[in-house]
Amino acid sequence: xVWFFIIVIVFFAIVAFSSIKVVEQSTVFVVERLGxxxxxxxxxxxxxxxFFDKVRARVSLKENTMDVPPQGVITKDNVNITIDTVxxxxxxxxxxxxxxxxxxxxxxxxxxxxxxxDIVGKMDLDSTxxxxxxxxxxxxxxxxxxxxxxxxxxxxxxxxxINPPKDIRDAMEKxxxxxxxxxxxxxxxxxxxxxxxxxxxxxxxxxxxxxxxDRETNIKRAEGIRQAKIxxxxxxxxxxxxxxxxxxxxxxxxxxxxxxxxxxxxxxALKSLEALEKVANGTANKVFIPFDTTKALGALGxxxxxxxx
Numbered sequence: 001x002v003w004f005f006i007i008v009i010v011f012f013a014i015v016a017f018s019s020i021k022v023v024e025q026s027t028v029f030v031v032e033r034l035g036x037x038x039x040x041x042x043x044x045x046x047x048x049x050x051f052f053d054k055v056r057a058r059v060s061l062k063e064n065t066m067d068v069p070p071q072g073v074i075t076k077d078n079v080n081i082t083i084d085t086v087x088x089x090x091x092x093x094x095x096x097x098x099x100x101x102x103x104x105x106x107x108x109x110x111x112x113x114x115x116x117x118d119i120v121g122k123m124d125l126d127s128t129x130x131x132x133x134x135x136x137x138x139x140x141x142x143x144x145x146x147x148x149x150x151x152x153x154x155x156x157x158x159x160x161x162i163n164p165p166k167d168i169r170d171a172m173e174k175x176x177x178x179x180x181x182x183x184x185x186x187x188x189x190x191x192x193x194x195x196x197x198x199x200x201x202x203x204x205x206x207x208x209x210x211x212x213x214d215r216e217t218n219i220k221r222a223e224g225i226r227q228a229k230i231x232x233x234x235x236x237x238x239x240x241x242x243x244x245x246x247x248x249x250x251x252x253x254x255x256x257x258x259x260x261x262x263x264x265x266x267x268x269a270l271k272s273l274e275a276l277e278k279v280a281n282g283t284a285n286k287v288f289i290p291f292d293t294t295k296a297l298g299a300l301g302x303x304x305x306x307x308x309x
Contacts (some may be wrong), residue, residue, distance in 0.1 A: 019047055019048045019049065019050045019053075020045065020046075020047055020048075021041060021045070021046045021047070021048060021055065022044075022045050022046075023041050023042060023043050023044055023045075023046065024043060025043045026043070026060065026061045026062050027043065027058065027059070027060055027061065028040050028041060028042055028043075028058075028059050028061060028094045029041040029046075029055050029057075029058055029059075030055070030056040030057045030058075030059060030094050030095060030098045031048065031053055031054065031055055031056065032053070032054050032055075032056045033049070033052050033053050033054075034052055037056075037095065037099065038053060040094050040095060041055075056098060057094070057098045059091055059094040059097060059098065060091070061090070061091055061092075061094075062090070063088060063089070063090045063155060064088070064089055064090065064091075065086060065087070065088055066086070066087045066089065066105055066108060066109060067084075067085075067086055068084070068085045068086070068087060068109055068112045068113060068116075069084075069109075070082045070083065070084045070161075070163075071083055071084075071085075071113050071116060071117065073116060073117050073120045073121065074117075074121060075120060075121065075123055075124055075125050075128055076121065076122060076123055076124045077124040077125055079124075079125045079164060079165070079168060080165060081120075081125070081128065081162055081163060081164045081165075081168075082161075082162070082163040083116060083120065083159060083161070083162050083163075084159070084160040084161045084162075084163075085112060085116060085139070085157060085158065085159050085160060086157070086158045086160055087108060087109075087112055087143065087154060087157050088154070088155045088156045088157070088158075089108060089143075089147070089152055089153065089154045089155065090152070090153050090155060091104075091151055091152055091153075092151055092152065092153050093151025094151065095151065096149065096150055096151030096152075097150055097151040097152060100149060100150050100151065101150045104150055104152060107147070107150065108143065108147060108152065108154070111142075111143055111146050111147070112139065112143060112157070115138075115139055115142045115143060115146075116135075116139060119135055119138050119139060119142075120135065123135075125164065125168070128162060129162060132159050132162075135159060136156070136157050136158060136159060139157045140154055140155075140156055140157045143157065
């Protein structure tokens with residue numbers, strides 16, 4: 001009897017312990033009661049009814065990643081390429097994820113493969129390489145709409161690599177090298193053009209500055225000559241004015257002396273003859289004698305006749 005009670009106690013302890021469930025953070029348990037969906041257990045401690053409740057699935061609510069194996073895809077221009085993608089998804093409804101599809105990861109993988117082939121099949125090879133963002137966006141939108149009924153949300157899709165055939169890669173490398181050479185030649189020509197333009201502009205600026213400098217020099221030289229002429233004319237005018245003032249003072253002095261000496265007619269006639277003698281010694285061929293001087297000469301002749309008698 002003792003062993004029987006021990007076995008019963010251990011049995012009930014095991015059942016009680018198995019009915020206590022601890023659910024971790026970001027995880028939910030899908031519980032069934034007698035084979036039917038009963039509820040979803042969130043994070044925390046829960047007690048199930050033994051022999052009636054059963055944990056159907058343990059579902060993680062964290063964001064998951066899934067590598068889609070490299071897929072061979074034929075482009076619009078009939079080039080067979082291999083594309084490797086990664087899908088980032090998250091379960092939002094654990095009940096749908098368990099009961100609406102048998103294998104969620106397999107469903108997402110197959111759906112991503114078929115959608116990728118459909119999208120890339122409408123593009124040529126060059127567009128495939130240059131439109132990665134467009135392919136990612138279309139692929140994510142399609143997967144998100146298709147997986148919504150599975151309680152799954154596709155957050156983003158990334159293309160890891162696109163591998164064309166070897167001959168296509170060789171041709172693309174040659175094309176890229178030719179394009180680099182072309183761009184290098186264009187940049188070199190543009191650099192030489194820019195350099196020539198800068199040199200021409202520099203020479204133009206130099207000639208303009210040189211012409212302005214010559215113009216300034218000529219203006220200053222003309223201004224200097226003008227100032228010199230003005231100063232020279234001013235000096236000559238001042239000299240003439242001073243000479244005139246000196247002659248005026250000389251005339252005033254002579255006139256005053258003559259006036260003070262009160263000369264008679266004979267002295268005036270004698271001085272006139274002295275002046276006439278100086279004029280006759282000049283270089284002129286003709287000499288005009290004033291009428292008053294002839295009178296003086298006549299008077300002198302009369303005086304000579306008187307002295308002879």
